[in-house]
Amino acid sequence: MPELVFFSGTMDCGKSTLALQIEHNRSARGLKGLILTRDDRAGEGKLSSRLGLVTDAVEVADDLDLYAYVVDRLSQGGRVDYVIADEAQFLAPAQIDQLARVVDDLGLDVYAFGITTDFRSKLFPGSQRLVELADRVEVLQVEALCWCGARATHNARTVGGRMVVEGAQVVVGDVDRGDDEVGYEVLCRRHHSRRLTSATSRAGSLSPDVLPVAAD
Numbered sequence: 001m002p003e004l005v006f007f008s009g010t011m012d013c014g015k016s017t018l019a020l021q022i023e024h025n026r027s028a029r030g031l032k033g034l035i036l037t038r039d040d041r042a043g044e045g046k047l048s049s050r051l052g053l054v055t056d057a058v059e060v061a062d063d064l065d066l067y068a069y070v071v072d073r074l075s076q077g078g079r080v081d082y083v084i085a086d087e088a089q090f091l092a093p094a095q096i097d098q099l100a101r102v103v104d105d106l107g108l109d110v111y112a113f114g115i116t117t118d119f120r121s122k123l124f125p126g127s128q129r130l131v132e133l134a135d136r137v138e139v140l141q142v143e144a145l146c147w148c149g150a151r152a153t154h155n156a157r158t159v160g161g162r163m164v165v166e167g168a169q170v171v172v173g174d175v176d177r178g179d180d181e182v183g184y185e186v187l188c189r190r191h192h193s194r195r196l197t198s199a200t201s202r203a204g205s206l207s208p209d210v211l212p213v214a215a216d
């Protein structure tokens, strides 16, 4: 049975790498995938992984009807055996419904990859719809780690290493950004709720308040 699968996790847990592996294994067997993405860090029309692999993809615009797009391709003699959608959190809920229809009416597997929650730990609308509609939600097995060593479950947005909680839901960016830049850091829930990033935890441990008092 064809399926809509949502591969979900924090930032930097290997989602795009897995998307590229699935694409590689299937295309090595002569299958033809339609690869969709939106706002990848590598630029328009790219699906990229931090391991250095990158492939061309269709950049999904706000108003692109994904079901109609696949039907058009097929009716023009194009081949589509399966669909991969990376950065699926950025898709509109209606586009997730269209992907579900690709599974149900066209009989194609659809593999969607994305983060579930934003920097305020609120669901992205596209991810919410995926959780509602997917046949399976798969959490990636290579766990990203918080600075404390616990499993990272949340995405923090940072400016100069400090966690921020105000701003637009969508700001394309990466982990390990330099000072003063907007970046992201994955944290466990405890440290996300306390707004304690690796930089602020280091600053706290160096603070004079907590240094041992030197004996005279």
Ligand SMILES: Nc1ncnc2c1ncn2[C@@H]1O[C@H](COP(=O)(O)OP(=O)(O)O)[C@@H](O)[C@H]1O
Residues within 6 Å of the ligand: 009, 010, 011, 012, 013, 014, 015, 016, 017, 018, 048, 049, 050, 051, 142, 144
């Ligand atoms: N230099 C490296 N050596 C080995 N693995 C790496 C390296 N850099 C990144 N990775 C792996 O790549 C993962 C990020 O992969 P990526 O597909 O870009 O993540 P996502 O799409 O989930 O944000 C990291 O969690 C890590 O496992």
Ligand SMILES: Cc1cn([C@H]2C[C@H](O)[C@@H](COP(=O)(O)O)O2)c(=O)[nH]c1=O
Residues within 6 Å of the ligand: 010, 011, 012, 015, 016, 039, 041, 114, 115, 117, 118, 119, 120, 155, 156, 157, 169, 170, 171, 172, 173, 174, 184
């Ligand atoms: C938490 C959060 C993330 N984003 C952006 C930042 C990146 O461009 C992508 C996630 O990409 P990855 O391949 O999973 O690392 O999402 C955002 O726009 N808003 C957020 O709250």
